[in-house]
Amino acid sequence: MKFTKFLTASLFAGFACLSQAQLSIEITGAGASRIPLAVANFDGERIVSQALVSVVRADLERSGLFRMVDPGTAPIGESAMVSYGDWRAKGADALVAGSVVPLAEGRYDTRFRLHDVPKQALLTTGGFAHTSAPYQLRATAHRVADAIYEKLTGEKGVFSTRIAYVVKSTGRFELQIADADGANPQTALASREPIISPTWSPDGGKLAYVSFESKKPVVYVHDLVTGRRHVAANFKGSNSAPAWSPDGKRLAVVLTKDGNSQLYLVNADGSGATRIAASAGIDTEPQFSPDGQWIYFTSDRGGSPQIYRTAASGGETQRVTFGGSYNVTPRLSPDGKSMAFVSRDGGRFQLSLMDLATKQTQILTDSAKDESPSFAPNGRMILYATEVGGRGVLAAVSSDGRVKQRLSVQAADIREPTWGPFVQ
Amino acid sequence: MRPVLPFRALSSLAAIAAVLAACSSQPPAPEQRPSGVEDRNPNAAGQTKPVAGAFDPMSIAALKDPRSPLSKREVFFDYDSFVVKDEYRTLIETHAKFLVANPKMKMLIQGNADERGSREYNLALGQKRAEAVKKALLLLGAREDQVESVSLGEEKPRCEEQTEACWAQNRRGDMLYSGEF
Numbered sequence: 001m002k003f004t005k006f007l008t009a010s011l012f013a014g015f016a017c018l019s020q021a022q023l024s025i026e027i028t029g030a031g032a033s034r035i036p037l038a039v040a041n042f043d044g045e046r047i048v049s050q051a052l053v054s055v056v057r058a059d060l061e062r063s064g065l066f067r068m069v070d071p072g073t074a075p076i077g078e079s080a081m082v083s084y085g086d087w088r089a090k091g092a093d094a095l096v097a098g099s100v101v102p103l104a105e106g107r108y109d110t111r112f113r114l115h116d117v118p119k120q121a122l123l124t125t126g127g128f129a130h131t132s133a134p135y136q137l138r139a140t141a142h143r144v145a146d147a148i149y150e151k152l153t154g155e156k157g158v159f160s161t162r163i164a165y166v167v168k169s170t171g172r173f174e175l176q177i178a179d180a181d182g183a184n185p186q187t188a189l190a191s192r193e194p195i196i197s198p199t200w201s202p203d204g205g206k207l208a209y210v211s212f213e214s215k216k217p218v219v220y221v222h223d224l225v226t227g228r229r230h231v232a233a234n235f236k237g238s239n240s241a242p243a244w245s246p247d248g249k250r251l252a253v254v255l256t257k258d259g260n261s262q263l264y265l266v267n268a269d270g271s272g273a274t275r276i277a278a279s280a281g282i283d284t285e286p287q288f289s290p291d292g293q294w295i296y297f298t299s300d301r302g303g304s305p306q307i308y309r310t311a312a313s314g315g316e317t318q319r320v321t322f323g324g325s326y327n328v329t330p331r332l333s334p335d336g337k338s339m340a341f342v343s344r345d346g347g348r349f350q351l352s353l354m355d356l357a358t359k360q361t362q363i364l365t366d367s368a369k370d371e372s373p374s375f376a377p378n379g380r381m382i383l384y385a386t387e388v389g390g391r392g393v394l395a396a397v398s399s400d401g402r403v404k405q406r407l408s409v410q411a412a413d414i415r416e417p418t419w420g421p422f423v424q
Numbered sequence: 425m426r427p428v429l430p431f432r433a434l435s436s437l438a439a440i441a442a443v444l445a446a447c448s449s450q451p452p453a454p455e456q457r458p459s460g461v462e463d464r465n466p467n468a469a470g471q472t473k474p475v476a477g478a479f480d481p482m483s484i485a486a487l488k489d490p491r492s493p494l495s496k497r498e499v500f501f502d503y504d505s506f507v508v509k510d511e512y513r514t515l516i517e518t519h520a521k522f523l524v525a526n527p528k529m530k531m532l533i534q535g536n537a538d539e540r541g542s543r544e545y546n547l548a549l550g551q552k553r554a555e556a557v558k559k560a561l562l563l564l565g566a567r568e569d570q571v572e573s574v575s576l577g578e579e580k581p582r583c584e585e586q587t588e589a590c591w592a593q594n595r596r597g598d599m600l601y602s603g604e605f
Contacts, residue, residue, distance in 0.1 A: 282552065
C-alpha cells in the first residue's frame, strides 16, 4: 500500500504536464503618477513582431507604473528617424522603437531603442539586442519589457520571473509554476492530498513545499529541472513551513518531534536537524532576512500570535509586532527594510506592511481573507492569496498600496503563491 | 455510558491489532508482525476478503461498532483552545486502556483547525490539539512509541461552510488506529 502510494506520487511528480488552467490577470488599481509611454509596433516580420510587442505592452501596463499611449499601427524600426513633435502631441514622454530581424535557422534578432520624447534624444545609447528562437518569443518580450522598465524606473523588472501556487479543484491539488504574467502554467506536482507552503530556492531551480500525501505534513525539495524530489523533513509528528537560507544550503523548518511546533534548521538534503529557538508554545512560519542574519517567525509565546525574530546564529529573541492580537506570516522585502505580514483586525485578515526601522505599519488591502504574502524580487509588488465570492484567488499589491492586480483561474481555488527570484 | 470492555475482549482484539498493524500504511516494525495469527484463526489462510472479515466479529465491532465507545474517535475543541474538555475524559480513558491492553497497536492522532487565518499557524494549532490528546493518553498509560500526533491544519475540513457551527466541526482531533491511516 505504501509502495503504491509512492508510485502514484512519483508518477504525478513530473514536470512535463501542461496545465489546462490558465491564470488571467485583471488590473484593479494603478499608480498615482504613471509615465506616458508609447510602444510602437516593431519593424520586421509582422506576425512575430506584433505578438512580441503585445506581450511587452501588457507587461508594462500591468505594472501600473505606465500609461500606455496609443502608438498607431505603423511599425517604427530600431534605427528609424523619430519625429518627436508627433509623439509629444500624442502625449508620450517615452517611445520604444524596435526591430525583429530574421536570422539563419529560424532565429530572430530583437533590437529596440528608448527615446526621451521631451528631450528629443535617445534615453540611452547602445540599446538592446537579443537573439532567440520563435518558441522563446514570450521570454524575449519579457526581457524587452524588463529592460524598458529598468531604464524608466531605475529598478529591475520582474517580467521574466516565475511564480508558483497551488490550484485546488475537486479532490485534486496541483502545484503549478507559471510565468509572472500567468502564461505557460505547468504542473510540478499533482496529488489527491493538500500541498501547502511552496517556496523557491534562491537560485530558482527548486521548490520546497509541504505535502500531505502520506496522511501527515512532510517537507519535500523538488528539483524543477529534473522533476525529481527528496524528503527534506519527515520526523515523527508534523513537518512544515520550509524557508530557504539566502545561500540555498539550508532550510528553516517547523518540526513537532519534541512536542509542539518548533523551529529547526536542516541541510537542504534533509540531514543535520538542529533546533533554532525554543518556546513552550507554537513557533512557526520562519523566514530568513535577506542578509541571513535573522530568522523572523510567528509565535504564540506571549499569549497571542505575534511576529518575533531571532539571530540565525542563535541568541536572544525580540518581539517585532505589538499592535493587535493576531500578526502572522512575516515576509521580508528583498532590501530587508520592510516586512509584509497578515494582521487580524476585527474578523478581517489583511495584508500589512511594516517599515522595520520606524515600526510604522500600513494596511495594504481592503479584503478580509488575505494569506501567504510573497514579495516580487524587486520588492515593488507583493503577491498574496485572498478570497473573492467564496473562491480563492491571487492578488498583487504594490508596496505603496496603489497598484492592484487580481489573478484567477476558471472553476478552481488558487492559493499559496510564491514569487520566484530574478532569472539569472 | 457503556462500561469499558472486559479484558478478554481486549486480548482478542490484540490479535486483530497485530494483523491490522501488519497491513497498515506504515512500514511494519518487527514487533508488529502478527505472531500466532494462523493458530487462532486457521481460516484466515488464503482468505481474499478483507482481513477484518476473517476474525471474531465481536472484536471488530469494538473498534468499528457505533455502540462501542472505541468507535468514537473524535475530540472537539473550543475556539483558540487546546484543552481536552471533561466530557471527553471517559473516551480518552477507554482508548488509553485499549492501547495499554494492546501494546502492539499504534495510533495516529490528526489535529484539525478551522479555516480562519494563516495555514501554517493553523497547522500548528491543529498540532497543539493532537498533542493535547496524546498527552492525555500517555498520562493514562499509553506508550510514547504507540502514539503519533500530527496536524492537518485547515487543509482537510469536514465542513466547508463559513459558520460557527461548521468551524466547530473542524476544531477537532481524530484518533486513528493501525490500518486506518
